[in-house]
Amino acid sequence: MNNYDAIVIGAGHNGLTNAAFLAKAGLRVLVVERNAYIGGATVSRELHEGWQYSSCSYVCSLFRPEIYNALDLGRHGLKIIPLVSSMTFKQDGDYFGSYSQPNIRRRELMRHSLRDADAVVRFDADVLRWCKLIRGFLLRTPPDPGSFRPRDLFEFAYLLKKYYELSESQLYEFIRFFTMSIAEYLENYFENDTVLAHYSGGSIIGTGLGVYSPGTAYVLLHHAMGDVDGNIGSWGFARGGMGAVADALASSFQAHGGEIRTDADVRRIMVAGNKATGVELASGEIITAKTVVSNLDAKRTFLQIMDEADLPPQLVHRAKHFKIRGSSGKLNIALDGMPEFPALPHGSPLTLGHMHFTDTLHRLEKAYDDWKDDRWSADPYCDALVPSQYDPSLAPPGKHMMSVFVQYCPVNPEGGWTDAKREQFGQTVIDQIADYSPNFKDLLLHVEVRTPREIEEETGLTEGNIFQGELTFDQLLFNRPFPGYAQYRGPVKGMYMCGSSTHPGGGVMGAPGANAAREILRDLRRPDTTPQEFSDD
Amino acid sequence: MSIPNDHFRQAIQHTPFHARLAALTQTEEWTVWNGCMAPRVLDKLSTEYFAVRSSCSVMDMSPMEKYRITGADAYRFLDRLLTRDLSALRPGRVTYVVWCNDEGKLIDDGTLFQFGDGDYRLCSQHHQFDWLMTSAMGFDVNIEVETHDVAALAVQGPTSYSVLTEAGIAGLEDLRPFGIANLSCQDFPVVVSRTGYTGDLGYEVWVSPENALPLWDAIFSVKSRYDVHAIGLSTLEMVRIEAGFIMPGFDFNTAESTVRANFDRSPYEVGLGWVVNLDKGQFTGRKALVAESKRPAKRRLTKITIEGNKPVGEAFIYNKKGGKLVGEIKCAVWSPILKANIALADIEYIGGALPKKLWARLDYQRELKWMSAWAECRPTNKPFYSPDHRSATPPSRL
Numbered sequence: 001m002n003n004y005d006a007i008v009i010g011a012g013h014n015g016l017t018n019a020a021f022l023a024k025a026g027l028r029v030l031v032v033e034r035n036a037y038i039g040g041a042t043v044s045r046e047l048h049e050g051w052q053y054s055s056c057s058y059v060c061s062l063f064r065p066e067i068y069n070a071l072d073l074g075r076h077g078l079k080i081i082p083l084v085s086s087m088t089f090k091q092d093g094d095y096f097g098s099y100s101q102p103n104i105r106r107r108e109l110m111r112h113s114l115r116d117a118d119a120v121v122r123f124d125a126d127v128l129r130w131c132k133l134i135r136g137f138l139l140r141t142p143p144d145p146g147s148f149r150p151r152d153l154f155e156f157a158y159l160l161k162k163y164y165e166l167s168e169s170q171l172y173e174f175i176r177f178f179t180m181s182i183a184e185y186l187e188n189y190f191e192n193d194t195v196l197a198h199y200s201g202g203s204i205i206g207t208g209l210g211v212y213s214p215g216t217a218y219v220l221l222h223h224a225m226g227d228v229d230g231n232i233g234s235w236g237f238a239r240g241g242m243g244a245v246a247d248a249l250a251s252s253f254q255a256h257g258g259e260i261r262t263d264a265d266v267r268r269i270m271v272a273g274n275k276a277t278g279v280e281l282a283s284g285e286i287i288t289a290k291t292v293v294s295n296l297d298a299k300r301t302f303l304q305i306m307d308e309a310d311l312p313p314q315l316v317h318r319a320k321h322f323k324i325r326g327s328s329g330k331l332n333i334a335l336d337g338m339p340e341f342p343a344l345p346h347g348s349p350l351t352l353g354h355m356h357f358t359d360t361l362h363r364l365e366k367a368y369d370d371w372k373d374d375r376w377s378a379d380p381y382c383d384a385l386v387p388s389q390y391d392p393s394l395a396p397p398g399k400h401m402m403s404v405f406v407q408y409c410p411v412n413p414e415g416g417w418t419d420a421k422r423e424q425f426g427q428t429v430i431d432q433i434a435d436y437s438p439n440f441k442d443l444l445l446h447v448e449v450r451t452p453r454e455i456e457e458e459t460g461l462t463e464g465n466i467f468q469g470e471l472t473f474d475q476l477l478f479n480r481p482f483p484g485y486a487q488y489r490g491p492v493k494g495m496y497m498c499g500s501s502t503h504p505g506g507g508v509m510g511a512p513g514a515n516a517a518r519e520i521l522r523d524l525r526r527p528d529t530t531p532q533e534f535s536d537d
Numbered sequence: 538m539s540i541p542n543d544h545f546r547q548a549i550q551h552t553p554f555h556a557r558l559a560a561l562t563q564t565e566e567w568t569v570w571n572g573c574m575a576p577r578v579l580d581k582l583s584t585e586y587f588a589v590r591s592s593c594s595v596m597d598m599s600p601m602e603k604y605r606i607t608g609a610d611a612y613r614f615l616d617r618l619l620t621r622d623l624s625a626l627r628p629g630r631v632t633y634v635v636w637c638n639d640e641g642k643l644i645d646d647g648t649l650f651q652f653g654d655g656d657y658r659l660c661s662q663h664h665q666f667d668w669l670m671t672s673a674m675g676f677d678v679n680i681e682v683e684t685h686d687v688a689a690l691a692v693q694g695p696t697s698y699s700v701l702t703e704a705g706i707a708g709l710e711d712l713r714p715f716g717i718a719n720l721s722c723q724d725f726p727v728v729v730s731r732t733g734y735t736g737d738l739g740y741e742v743w744v745s746p747e748n749a750l751p752l753w754d755a756i757f758s759v760k761s762r763y764d765v766h767a768i769g770l771s772t773l774e775m776v777r778i779e780a781g782f783i784m785p786g787f788d789f790n791t792a793e794s795t796v797r798a799n800f801d802r803s804p805y806e807v808g809l810g811w812v813v814n815l816d817k818g819q820f821t822g823r824k825a826l827v828a829e830s831k832r833p834a835k836r837r838l839t840k841i842t843i844e845g846n847k848p849v850g851e852a853f854i855y856n857k858k859g860g861k862l863v864g865e866i867k868c869a870v871w872s873p874i875l876k877a878n879i880a881l882a883d884i885e886y887i888g889g890a891l892p893k894k895l896w897a898r899l900d901y902q903r904e905l906k907w908m909s910a911w912a913e914c915r916p917t918n919k920p921f922y923s924p925d926h927r928s929a930t931p932p933s934r935l
């Protein structure tokens with residue numbers, strides 16, 4: 001029988017991060033992964049010959065540089081190249097571009113609205129302020145406000161101090177920001193329809209919310225609080241595809257003596273005497289360890305691989321009602337060449353970045369309305385990128401790979417998903433892009449379409465929810481995943497959570513995995529191998 | 538202004554004077570000012586500096602933000618926006634102004650030109666259109682961005698009056714400091730204001746962009762008799778410190794762009810209490826400024842002279858050698874005319890007063906080796922340099 005100090009269930013990027021810090025502390029660690037490959041939602045695979053598809057996540061910004069540094073991921077092959085732009089095509093044949101060169105960025109805003117070109121200064125400063133605030137919490141275990149153990153008090157004081165560094169009006173603004181819709185928040189700054197639509201897109205990605213739903217303003221931070229080398233809010237491509245993040249983590253983990261077993265589906269976390277004792281695989285094999293960490297989302301962890309009888313009933317209740325609705329789809333496309341976009345002047349750099357096709361808040365809200373009625377959006381919000389323009393390893397010479405993230409796509413369309421419906425959904429997206437690119441359809445060599453059904457099947461993300469649970473305030477900080485369980489410890493001794501269902505939430509960030517490792521090492525009285533946060537000041 | 542959809546091809550714009558600047562530059566030391574290419578130095582910094590202080594300098598100031606504010610409520614609007622009492626401002630006059638947000642923190646500074654009844658131009662350092670439009674709610678005013686519709690040259694120095702007169706601009710003899718005159722240069726109209734950022738005798742000449750090069754050529758046509766010298770922003774930085782003028786966004790962080798709490802500044806804190814009139818009636822930020830005026834001063838941007846001749850860059854200031862940290866230098870220059878290091882420093886007050894002693898810790902290099910020295914700093918209230926010929930009317934003919 002195999003025995004380890006710790007078993008991490010799931011080789012998602014958080015499971016790998018967690019495992020690497022445990023191994024770095026000298027523990028004998030095993031990662032067990034259900035799939036034949038690692039990465040979970042941070043994966044790249046050759047699904048069409050010659051093309052590397054990043055089936056789920058496709059751009060990187062949130063991944064904490066502290067973790068990158070502490071696990072030496074640069075030497076393990078990870079390179080993140082900053083993206084230079086994003087843009088929105090307009091229905092009238094024009095476009096709006098958000099460039100990283102500041103003079104061009106300003107003139108483009110001026111081209112659409114003189115006021116908005118000025119207002120962006122205020123917008124940038126305000127968003128940066130909230131980002132700074134929230135970034136201070138990313139690599140910290142959230143406080144437990146119900147408890148008065150000194151450590152929590154300290155953490156809570158830290159939280160309050162952060163609060164009080166704000167002026168009074170900024171404090172009110174912050175609370176407004178946490179509770180507002182993205183549309184209304186942006187309307188405090190901008191007047192131009194396209195500018196409003198462009199900047200609000202990031203706030204609905206992955207959520208079961210619309211641009212006018214309260215709480216979406218905060219989601220903006222999940223797209224703005226990351227950075228590529230200190231440029232807060234900028235996104236980058238991982239060279240080789242997002243799977244490179246998981247590969248570098250795995251390589252670092254293995255360099256610290258860790259073991260990974262793929263094709264190892266965990267059926268059950270074994271518990272005896274209110275203590276975790278190990279895992280049982282679908283094959284019936286039993287592996288023991290005193291520490292068992294789940295990278296799975298909170299619903300799956302507690303309702304599928306734990307015996308409800310081992311759990312407090314309230315926790316089971318909370319898990320059943322955890323908000324984790326799927327709302328996203330994804331297309332990965334092999335292209336015979338680079339699509340043309342006649343709206344863009346020849347030589348425009350904007351095809352190098354994010355491309356969007358929804359130019360009004362109204363259209364964004366309509367897209368959400370469809371989803372509420374269990375239909376995929378007839379006019380969806382798409383985030384399209386062609387990373388093969390930067391990275392020749394993704395497609396054969398002269399060919400290209402396009403990644404299209406699609407919001408919204410229902411979990412359960414009327415009558416359930418069928419392959420035919422999936423293709424119709426894909427066609428809706430292709431038609432939208434083709435409206436702006438006349439040669440697009442002629443270039444299609446292979447299209448992989450993923451609805452929440454495929455995402456869930458492949459990654460185990462419940463309902464295909466990309467964040468392992470909705471990012472609303474009732475499920476954030478000390479409420480994530482549930483009040484009383486925000487410090488990565490499960491209800492039985494030796495059992496922990498390290499996935500995106502825990503603070504600070506979803507996205508390829510690594511922070512949940514690192515934070516969980518810190519708590520585990522504390523309980524085991526081992527030296528803390530997890531990094532201190534880099535300060536913004 | 539219409540911007541083409543392929544403007545991305547040229548990240549940095551050219552001003553209407555660019556052709557002349559590009560022909561003159563020997564250093565190719567350019568920087569970007571409000572999206573436009575602007576020279577730092579064209580040939581030699583010391584030559585350019587002495588053009589301002591002993592003959593005549595010419596600087597392209599076209600990138601300066603300019604807003605035309607007109608309409609029945611223009612005065613009421615500006616009175617509400619700006620901290621200063623405007624009741625003495627008359628058509629044909631200019632005044633220095635600042636404006637704040639509701640918290641009484643500085644958004645920007647600038648100069649306000651009154652051309653006629655209900656007809657003003659506001660020049661500012663930073664982009665203000667959105668703030669002006671927001672502030673204009675409820676007022677019958679029209680605000681237009683004229684930044685790129687008006688070209689301008691700052692012609693500054695003891696011989697600037699003679700140079701402009703020789704260049705064909707007649708009628709400057711009666712123009713007093715802060716006055717505006719509608720004149721002509723050869724056959725095209727120019728607006729001349731006796732204003733500037735150098736602390737010397739000087740004028741700003743405003744012209745429509747198509748007359749920019751003729752204006753330049755007219756001014757430089759007298760070069761054989763007068764030492765007319767084009768200058769860049771590096772010289773401006775030297776002379777504006779000598780004159781004691783502050784630069785929003787450099788000497789302090791402007792409110793709109795401030796992320797961290799208390800990193801913005803009020804007019805009092807940067808030594809501009811003299812442009813705040815709490816008795817004039819309501820204006821934006823008044824409530825906060827009234828409250829601040831009743832509290833002991835927390836900090837002031839202070840003019841200091843630093844003993845010795847060591848190069849002064851960024852430096853911390855202490856209340857004694859090795860003492861308590863009380864401030865930092867925001868801008869500093871070796872003044873060739875004063876033979877002294879002068880600076881503006883943000884200094885924290887102790888018990889509502891300037892610390893009695895100020896010492897700067899200077900780090901500097903000699904042949905690539907870092908050295909460190911203590912230098913005592915003496916505060917002053919007056920501009921470091923303000924020659925009498927600056928305000929004489931008519932100016933002396935040199």
Ligand SMILES: Cc1cc2nc3c(=O)[nH]c(=O)nc-3n(C[C@H](O)[C@H](O)[C@H](O)COP(=O)(O)OP(=O)(O)OC[C@H]3O[C@@H](n4cnc5c(N)ncnc54)[C@H](O)[C@@H]3O)c2cc1C
Pocket residue numbers: 009010011012013014015032033034035038039040041042055056057058059060061062264265266267295296305328329330405455458459460461464465466467468498499500501505506507508509
């Ligand atoms: C379509 C899509 C696009 C996205 N785009 C981006 C993006 O561009 N940028 C970004 O930052 N984020 C993006 N995200 C979000 C991000 O990918 C996820 O939040 C993050 O990868 C989740 O990581 P994790 O380690 O917490 O969990 P997961 O990646 O979900 O890892 C869980 C792992 O557990 C394994 N597992 C499940 N059940 C078992 C079992 N019983 N036994 C053993 N193993 C099991 C799974 O196979 C998986 O490997 C996207 C997500 C999706 C779905």
